[in-house]
Amino acid sequence: MSAKGCSPDNAAAEGFFGRPRQEFFHKRSFAGVSMDGFINMLNDYMVWYRDRRIKTEFGMSIMDRRRELGLVA
Template sequence: MTRSTGAKGCSPDNAAAEGFFGRPRQEFFHRRSFAGVSMDGFIGMLNDYMVWYRDKRIKTEYGTGIMDRRRKLGLVA
């Protein structure tokens, strides 16, 4: 991943980027040992995490996953 943030002094952009990149650090990187994992294996694990994060992770604001919320609102099939 390449981190991309806003211009220097643009705190709303930087805060959003820090919030996004902080979550995988807490939930993905710090909970595992990557000893003996190949680069392809790591990429696969990270991809699985990102799919889970996008589709299945429970948002406390909604009480459900974001994709379930979108389905309920009729935004996705």
């Protein structure tokens, strides 16, 4: 295991979990949302993040990039 407080080890996880906080949590109020409703909203966000969100590195979504490379049908 790495030394306590060694930030390069945590950079990838911090970067990933920081993005949903900015794009999903801080942009809405969850007042009156049930736990099941929240889970469904979070699941929808994660599917959008994985399949449809535009990645600046590619200029397209990751699924479009995979299709371009012939990795998916």
